[in-house]
Amino acid sequence: MTNKSTENYSALSQMKDDDTIISIQDVSKKFCRSLKQAYVYGLKDIAAEVFGTSRGSHALRKGEFWALQNVSIDVRRGESLGLIGVNGSGKTTLLRTISGLIKPDTGSIRIRGRIAALIALGAGFNPLLSGRENVYVNMSILGLSRQEIDKSFQSVLDFAEVWDAIDAPVRTYSSGMRARLGFACAIYTKPDILLIDEVLAVGDARFRTKCYRKLNQLREEGTSFVLVSHSSNAILNICNTTVYLSKGNVVMCGETDLVMSKYEEDLLKIGSESGKGAMANLSENSNNSEELHILSILFKDDKGNTLKTLVSGKPAYLCIRCKAYKMVENAIVGIIIRDINNQHDSILSINSERDKQTLEIPPGEQEIKLKMPYCGLKPGIYTIKLSISKRPFYIYDLVESFRFEVRRSRNMNQCHFYQPRSWEIEEVKVER
Amino acid sequence: MNKVPIGETLYTPKSKILRPLKLFREMYGDLFASRELAWRLLIRNIRGQYRRSFLGITWAIVPPALTAAGLTFANDTGVLNIGETDIPYPAYVMLGTVLWQTFLEALNCPQIAINTSRPLLAQVKFPHEAIILTQLGQILFNLIIKLAFVIALFIIFRVSVSWTIILSPIAMINLIILGTAIGLLLVPVTNLIQDISRAMEVITLAWFFLTPVAYPTPDNPILNFIVKLNPVTPLLVTARELITTGVLSQPLSFAFVSIIALIGLVLGWLIYRLAMPYLIERIS
Numbered sequence: 001m002t003n004k005s006t007e008n009y010s011a012l013s014q015m016k017d018d019d020t021i022i023s024i025q026d027v028s029k030k031f032c033r034s035l036k037q038a039y040v041y042g043l044k045d046i047a048a049e050v051f052g053t054s055r056g057s058h059a060l061r062k063g064e065f066w067a068l069q070n071v072s073i074d075v076r077r078g079e080s081l082g083l084i085g086v087n088g089s090g091k092t093t094l095l096r097t098i099s100g101l102i103k104p105d106t107g108s109i110r111i112r113g114r115i116a117a118l119i120a121l122g123a124g125f126n127p128l129l130s131g132r133e134n135v136y137v138n139m140s141i142l143g144l145s146r147q148e149i150d151k152s153f154q155s156v157l158d159f160a161e162v163w164d165a166i167d168a169p170v171r172t173y174s175s176g177m178r179a180r181l182g183f184a185c186a187i188y189t190k191p192d193i194l195l196i197d198e199v200l201a202v203g204d205a206r207f208r209t210k211c212y213r214k215l216n217q218l219r220e221e222g223t224s225f226v227l228v229s230h231s232s233n234a235i236l237n238i239c240n241t242t243v244y245l246s247k248g249n250v251v252m253c254g255e256t257d258l259v260m261s262k263y264e265e266d267l268l269k270i271g272s273e274s275g276k277g278a279m280a281n282l283s284e285n286s287n288n289s290e291e292l293h294i295l296s297i298l299f300k301d302d303k304g305n306t307l308k309t310l311v312s313g314k315p316a317y318l319c320i321r322c323k324a325y326k327m328v329e330n331a332i333v334g335i336i337i338r339d340i341n342n343q344h345d346s347i348l349s350i351n352s353e354r355d356k357q358t359l360e361i362p363p364g365e366q367e368i369k370l371k372m373p374y375c376g377l378k379p380g381i382y383t384i385k386l387s388i389s390k391r392p393f394y395i396y397d398l399v400e401s402f403r404f405e406v407r408r409s410r411n412m413n414q415c416h417f418y419q420p421r422s423w424e425i426e427e428v429k430v431e432r
Numbered sequence: 433m434n435k436v437p438i439g440e441t442l443y444t445p446k447s448k449i450l451r452p453l454k455l456f457r458e459m460y461g462d463l464f465a466s467r468e469l470a471w472r473l474l475i476r477n478i479r480g481q482y483r484r485s486f487l488g489i490t491w492a493i494v495p496p497a498l499t500a501a502g503l504t505f506a507n508d509t510g511v512l513n514i515g516e517t518d519i520p521y522p523a524y525v526m527l528g529t530v531l532w533q534t535f536l537e538a539l540n541c542p543q544i545a546i547n548t549s550r551p552l553l554a555q556v557k558f559p560h561e562a563i564i565l566t567q568l569g570q571i572l573f574n575l576i577i578k579l580a581f582v583i584a585l586f587i588i589f590r591v592s593v594s595w596t597i598i599l600s601p602i603a604m605i606n607l608i609i610l611g612t613a614i615g616l617l618l619v620p621v622t623n624l625i626q627d628i629s630r631a632m633e634v635i636t637l638a639w640f641f642l643t644p645v646a647y648p649t650p651d652n653p654i655l656n657f658i659v660k661l662n663p664v665t666p667l668l669v670t671a672r673e674l675i676t677t678g679v680l681s682q683p684l685s686f687a688f689v690s691i692i693a694l695i696g697l698v699l700g701w702l703i704y705r706l707a708m709p710y711l712i713e714r715i716s
Contacts, residue, residue: 042711042714050706050707074565101554106445109445110440112440117556133479135550140469141552158587
């Protein structure tokens with residue numbers, strides 16, 4: 001069955017226009033969770049391969065699951081493709097299948113041109129050898145001849161900015177230097193297609209910016225990309241089309257903006273399923289103290305109605321329902337808001353003590369309200385970490401992560417935050 | 433169908449063996465393409481190996497030298513009773529050990545090559561022949577150093593050599609070919625199942641005693657039969673005879689085993705190539 005579809009396909013591809021640089025047709029790939037069984041299957045598959053018999057690759061055997069199922073994607077010359085999906089959705093498997101590292105189990109992949117894969121930077125670096133020696137080894141692994149390496153060596157050096165250190169052993173390099181050198185090696189192999197797997201998450205902000213600038217330049221020169229990333233910004237900036245994978249299936253494929261918002265919506269859904277718990281299970285939280293429990297967190301509008309989502313620029317109250325068992329004096333509420341895609345940096349950090357507020361919570365169920373005249377956050381999904389504590393170092397109760405969504409209002413395109421504003425025109429009185 | 437244009441790559445689940453001509457062309461092409469890479473990796477490995485060590489290449493000759501010294505001691509004290517050898521025993525056993533170890537290194541070559549390049553194999557696509565060539569280069573490098581030591585020993589013991597010594601590299605290369613062929617044929621099992629690589633250690637130890645490394649071909653008919661069944665025997669004995677006496681005792685079996693080894697090498701290469709994608713899937 002598979003054979004047939006491959007043959008049909010190759011006839012088809014002649015008719016397709018010549019610009020298609022990667023053509024993925026009905027590709028599936030299965031894996032086995034049990035290691036021992038995987039080895040036994042491996043031996044059987046190798047035997048089938050050697051004797052040329054069918055290995056029945058289109059059916060699952062016991063203990064196997066589809067890591068990719070019937071994925072079909074076309075990428076044209078100069079186009080860039082983004083791959084998103086939660087962990088384990090098959091992004092890396094797809095990337096490895098495209099790069100030819102592993103064989104597809106059904107379907108076919110047709111590729112025109114030279115591929116370079118940035119799956120791990122500096123694969124094959126020997127820490128004992130100098131940077132120079134490693135550049136030569138690394139680039140010949142990527143398929144360049146000595147003359148070609150000689151030609152691009154200076155550019156690699158300039159990009160990686162390791163001029164002085166090039167003759168020192170790579171072991172003495174910082175991780176950033178190593179990443180830069182690895183990235184430069186791959187970039188200067190002049191590939192037609194570049195596969196990038198979240199490698200740009202390493203390195204400092206300056207290096208990342210530099211990489212993206214370089215990638216943009218390459219894109220303008222006609223290089224195609226397949227980019228796997230969790231950062232929506234990276235994909236939005238580089239890719240025209242995006243494929244959203246979930247459990248090995250293509251959920252959606254199309255313009256990056258649309259796919260991205262669908263993905264983020266789904267992320268929130270996953271969140272709210274368990275998210276109901278985030279508010280409900282708090283009372284069972286054993287970490288809380290005897291004096292005060294946080295019961296739930298919710299948003300309200302200025303009329304007191306509960307809000308499911310916030311909207312940029314609209315007013316909102318953050319309400320913390322809690323139950324005090326005795327008078328709590330000098331409570332401090334700390335709130336840290338983070339972007340769901342970037343849990344390292346906080347976007348907002350609000351602290352009642354720094355706001356010069358002394359909160360006194362009388363016994364009984366209380367609601368602490370934080371008024372936000374304008375929600376300044378841009379559209380997206382965020383998490384709140386919230387704590388009620390007193391000086392020094394005593395935490396009454398803590399909510400590790402509460403997820404919420406901020407929706408788009410019409411005038412929030414290309415903005416990083418909402419700026420409250422008003423317009424007017426005043427006549428300038430010119431003195432004579 | 434399937435005229436894949438130049439510069440175009442096609443990946444399908446079909447077995448490559450179904451189109452043998454294309455497969456052989458690819459194999460040849462990859463072997464050719466991997467020369468430069470293999471050379472670079474070899475230099476990288478050798479440099480990396482010796483950059484951290486003060487004694488450097490001395491380590492290549494310590495194991496055979498110790499084995500030879502031990503066996504000589506055992507023979508001199510009478511613990512071991514070995515028949516008459518053509519040349520002084522220390523030189524004899526040293527030469528034998530060096531040849532045996534070269535065979536052993538060749539046997540383990542594919543497994544070591546795959547194990548040491550795991551991260552590379554899992555992340556980059558490159559001609560996989562390169563890592564085997566690299567390992568073979570390393571074996572040749574080690575052999576040359578060890579032979580230099582053997583020559584020194586020959587000079588000390590004033591051993592005379594035959595003119596046929598210039599032919600001995602052929603026998604040594606056949607020894608390496610045999611080892612590599614067996615190693616490549618076993619690639620699917622040794623790299624997938626841990627038990628096999630453990631078992632190999634035991635098997636090679638027994639194999640050592642069934643090969644006339646430390647003793648000449650025995651007269652005892654049963655032992656003689658077993659030793660002669662051993663494919664390593666004719667290659668190792670011939671290599672030794674070419675260096676020392678120049679009189680060949682088993683030319684026919686030498687030729688026979690050499691041809692088998694060569695066929696085995698091509699078959700092993702084929703299996704290695706076909707098995708690699710499945711191995712990579714599982715080692716990463």
